[in-house]
Amino acid sequence: MTSAPFDFAPLLPPGLPAAAAKWTGLAKYSFVGGNNDPDAVPVEGLTEAINAVLKREGRTLATYGLASGPQGYRPLREFLTRKLKRDAGIDCVADDILIVSGSLQALDLVNASLLARGDTVIVEQDTYQGALNRLTRLGVKVVGIPLDRGGMRMDLLAKTLADLKTKGITPKYIYTIPTVQNPTATIMPEAHRAELLKLSQQYGVPIFEDDCYADLTWDGKRPPAIYAMDKTGSVIHIGSFSKSIAPALRVGFIVAPWAILSRLLALKTDAGSGALEQMVLAEYCSPHFANHVPKLTHGLRAKLDTLIEALNEQFGTAAEFEDSSGGIFLWVKLPDNVDTLKLYQAALAAGVAINPGPEWSTDKAYAGSRLRLCFASPSHEQIREGVAVLAEVCRKEFGVPARIANVEKARA
Ligand SMILES: Cc1ncc(COP(=O)(O)O)c(C=O)c1O
Numbered sequence: 001m002t003s004a005p006f007d008f009a010p011l012l013p014p015g016l017p018a019a020a021a022k023w024t025g026l027a028k029y030s031f032v033g034g035n036n037d038p039d040a041v042p043v044e045g046l047t048e049a050i051n052a053v054l055k056r057e058g059r060t061l062a063t064y065g066l067a068s069g070p071q072g073y074r075p076l077r078e079f080l081t082r083k084l085k086r087d088a089g090i091d092c093v094a095d096d097i098l099i100v101s102g103s104l105q106a107l108d109l110v111n112a113s114l115l116a117r118g119d120t121v122i123v124e125q126d127t128y129q130g131a132l133n134r135l136t137r138l139g140v141k142v143v144g145i146p147l148d149r150g151g152m153r154m155d156l157l158a159k160t161l162a163d164l165k166t167k168g169i170t171p172k173y174i175y176t177i178p179t180v181q182n183p184t185a186t187i188m189p190e191a192h193r194a195e196l197l198k199l200s201q202q203y204g205v206p207i208f209e210d211d212c213y214a215d216l217t218w219d220g221k222r223p224p225a226i227y228a229m230d231k232t233g234s235v236i237h238i239g240s241f242s243k244s245i246a247p248a249l250r251v252g253f254i255v256a257p258w259a260i261l262s263r264l265l266a267l268k269t270d271a272g273s274g275a276l277e278q279m280v281l282a283e284y285c286s287p288h289f290a291n292h293v294p295k296l297t298h299g300l301r302a303k304l305d306t307l308i309e310a311l312n313e314q315f316g317t318a319a320e321f322e323d324s325s326g327g328i329f330l331w332v333k334l335p336d337n338v339d340t341l342k343l344y345q346a347a348l349a350a351g352v353a354i355n356p357g358p359e360w361s362t363d364k365a366y367a368g369s370r371l372r373l374c375f376a377s378p379s380h381e382q383i384r385e386g387v388a389v390l391a392e393v394c395r396k397e398f399g400v401p402a403r404i405a406n407v408e409k410a411r412a
Helices: 043-062 074-088 103-114 129-137 154-166 190-203 258-267 275-318 340-349 380-398
Strands: 097-100 120-124 141-145 174-176 207-210 235-240 252-255 329-333 370-374
Touching: 043 275, 074 097, 074 252, 074 275, 097 103, 097 258, 103 129, 103 207, 103 235, 103 252, 103 258, 120 129, 120 154, 129 141, 141 154, 154 190, 174 190, 190 207, 275 329, 275 380, 340 370, 340 380
Parallel strands: 120 141, 120 174, 174 207, 207 235
Antiparallel strands: 097 252, 235 252, 329 370
């Protein structure tokens, strides 16, 4: 006799996210996710680092939080203070930093500490899907500010803040990815950052700065972090090792004034993020990070060149995009009649995974014919082949592009 499976459904409280789908493997041509270049993971260096640090300090694993307390492995936080000073102009000490399990945990902690259902937050109109999904799930009103090549448009932000004020609404924060924005890859110039700080102070709205991709600029240069320019302690800064070393390590960090960091720490109830990951990163990064990153970005730039070449060859003028200053993705506009949500389904059936624009934007109509292509993880060959398959699928579904590889095609 087989017994009936236990039914959990009546026990589930309202408001849970939809059930997760079972993982069925990566698509043959995967242009999705913030995955990294497998050839750029510094495997040898990480192996040496983990052996050295375990031999030296392995006994500290017997204690939750190692010998460093709940904010994370102190040598990693000390590495970060040096790195953040050098690269982002941030003056901070180890105690201003909380190590988290990927910067996604930082998003959760900041949201848990500041947001209640019905609150309003401001984001860039096209923005990180992971941030948008979280806000939607929390029942927060999300106001998107359009971008230009300098990132979030300050004139429109000023107007929005003024409009909201007349309605008696003070947004809880302004979320921005100012340095290699996701998905547009724009970099907010220093003058715009200063303007953003001015507006934040004028309206009493803190800034939530997500600097996840800031290490990945082609020339190694970047404007100072907004956190570094702030004089009032109104900025929460988050970063990650996912894009510079490896996302599977799940190590990110928060830099914030103690007034708010202490609230975030109180919400981090997991007894500390993975210790081995923090130890290996500190041991590897202190001597090697500065040399590793240019090698990584050199390879990423080459992959972007391959992607641009493939798009030009396969889509011609039908695919519009701006060359970027860094990052791992390209934000592409196709002709208005292409619905990228439909294209996503058809492409997936043909083995090509893309991110449809509407999932990355507060303006679903604007993003309807846009898509995000991540180029870090596929090989050069997969990029070329995948774009060719995508063009073929797009032509079959939408008659676009009419010419592929400069050969006129009839619509199937
Ligand atoms: C803008 C942005 N923030 C945060 C994250 C989360 O990164 P992680 O949790 O791996 O640090 C991502 C991942 O792609 C991202 O694009």
